[in-house]
Amino acid sequence: MAGGDRRVVVTALGVASAFGVGWQSLAEGLSAGRSAFAPLEGLLGEVPPGSGALLDLPRKQYKEWFDTRVLRTSTMTRQTTLGCVACGALLKDAGQEPDGTVHPAKGAYLGSFIVPPPFKKQFIAMQLLSRRPDGEATGHVLDDSGLAKAMKKASAFDFLRALPNMPSSHLSIQTGFQGPACTYLGSDASGMQAMVFAVGAIRSGIADAMVAGGAFCPFQAVHLAWQQERGLWGDGTVAPYAAGRTGTLPGEGAGLLYFEEYESAKARSATILAEVVGASQRIATPGTEDVDVRVDTLRAALGTGTPDWIGVDGLGHGDLDRLEAEAYVEAFGADALGSTAAVSTVPQVGLAGPATGPLNLVAALLAARGDSTPARTAVDAGSDAACATLAGAMGRTATTGDGTTVLGSTFSLDGVHAAMALKVTSA
């Protein structure tokens, strides 16, 4: 394995968001300033936050994006499905659609949460299976009839779909990629982390090409309860860095990038969208004012200079927006950021956990290439100097085309932060 000096480029993008499948739908939705949020009543009753951004993708449409005879949907969680749909779009975009052959030098990394089985049957099974005989500890006793009932309801497929490595396993089977495949677990930054490790794998010569990013569906009790307890939800509008921001809203989706070793991409005459300048990941104690670690994350990815475009979290959350803005201002200076444009997909398609970082980087890259124009959505002057700096950057248009630098970052509640810097290039 080499020490890590191979050049890595981005040659295709895979997107599934509430705007649709494919990067074109994201670009169109962002440019038009549309909001994908809709009431959740049919799904979650009166449960807050009341609205979210869902992708309308009937099961019968899955076969447009992957071979349902090879990938059994009964073994897939929603986030795995979203990942496979986005991957299908990416492969079409790259002209690399599966043809039954295997590719030993290509791999797939995906970031995701550990997702307990989200559906009715699995909950019932979980309820029964989780009961324990130590009544003092949990108050639950499982007798033989209950266990038998649980065993009957918990099918092998139900079990399979909840295994944490399954999202990346599905991608490797879908693509025929026989290189590395791994699921990176954690909170929102795990999608960006997967990309950081994918770039490392190519630089080291472990693979020549990697599909990498994140996928997530938050529309299940466990995750919504977690978001609720963490006070993430707002009152219905996501307004990043604005003085009147109240919180974020959930969305589902997947964001994937196709990373290739430069010479391999050139040899197949691939369309090169950007070159990877740097990538980084850090961990801090969660819940702390860890601005210095965030600054270190950004600087380790970009090195010197100031990014032209930034793909930011932009959650619309009081403290999280402030910490993010302070990190950017400290890393690059408020004056230097005066001409930087900021992009976030969250105000329009919601917070999709590990998918959000990759989606924001995709959105920023599309804007930097001139393929979309970010809308200025629900932004006011910002509550403090740092937020005002990023509020001013939201909706701004910066330079586009070759040589433009793009920096994407994700700062997670769990203290894991990750960033990736790209330079737009067509050669």
Next chain:
Amino acid sequence: MAGRIVITGTGMVTAAGIGVDACWATLCSGQSAIGPVTLWDPSGMASHIAGQVPGDVDVPESLGPYPIEGRPLTFATFAALEAIAQAGTDTLDVPPSRRAVLVAGGFDDQMLDILGRAADAATEPGVADFSERVPSDLLPHLDADGGMVEMERYSQVQLMQALAHRFEARQAATVSTACAGGNTAIGDAMGMLRRGEADVVLCVGVDTLITREMMGGFCNLTALSTRNDEPHRASRPFDTDRDGFVMGEGAAAIVLEREELALARGATPLAEMAGFGYSSDAYRLTDPEPEGDGMVLSMQRAMDDGRLRCADVGSINAHGTSTAANDKAETKALRRIFGEQLDTLPVSGTKSVIGHLIHGAGAVGAVVAVKTITEQTVHPTANYETPDPMCDLDIVAGEPRAADVDGVLVNAFGFGGQNATLAIRRFAAEAQA
């Protein structure tokens, strides 16, 4: 920043014992540590047996702000602290930004229990009342129970945070490739060291899947041994009379660092982490590719990466799950790589003694490989009584075998077709030619 990577610390807790030396002694005894499940009442389940960690594991109540509670965090903490102590990294002058922690882990039994309690509360008086609106029924109970905050304390993320805090690391990740997870964490760590992204990395593989949820699931896949009356004879890789794998629990840890750093600070390299290989079967979720194509790729890549020739490999720590499909595919893959050399190449199956630690399995294999090299001894595979003719391997059985072992391959092949192999070799002060 190419250069050799060395192992300077190891830690382990399994059914075979608490601590590396205790585990190694049991492994060398040739006696299986598999027994009845006593953590909960397994009656009614097809498989009643597992490799449980014996007794209490002594760890601090917390690592900084992180309480150490529950079996995964306890086991991982023990293994990590043992490895850190051996490596002597507490006095290491390396800034946090150049230290990393990589964890391989999966589900947590406490988390599932909390979810189960909330589900119970939401569905009284019985499952018949369970409506389509499951999430909205469940949510208030999770919230009222304080379940989500409680759940975070037991999560794999908390494990990563706690270990990063203890190791003073500012880089950390949690990987999941199922049974290959431990090897994947180590492989990712090697990549970071070689690319110059870190100087020292703590790698931990852990799983505690002796739970109703996970054993129930694997029972439904008919993957577990049901030799309930003879637990000590249940895990029998490469033996004709096997009937599935046996669940285990525990953790293993290793400290990796660049050779020049280790030598400069006077540390004693235990072995060289020479190479690693990843591959995917890209075949099926539930079955390994039967010809071992993915396994061959994984092993060959590890050997190429570590510049090991076949003749340099003195022992194989097999994945050896004790399932027919895996054992046969692994045998084919080994034969394709080693040819006739395989007839006399010692192979051992650690899972025969401790069961299958899933995400922890590869890391255990790595620690066992280090002991194999330092002790120049291959531990026996328990229950190898009736060799499967389809698995024509030189299985070490009955008693430990003294051998001149330079290199060891550690195989780990994950459910879902994710494979990772490590190439570990004897540390020699002079670089290999």
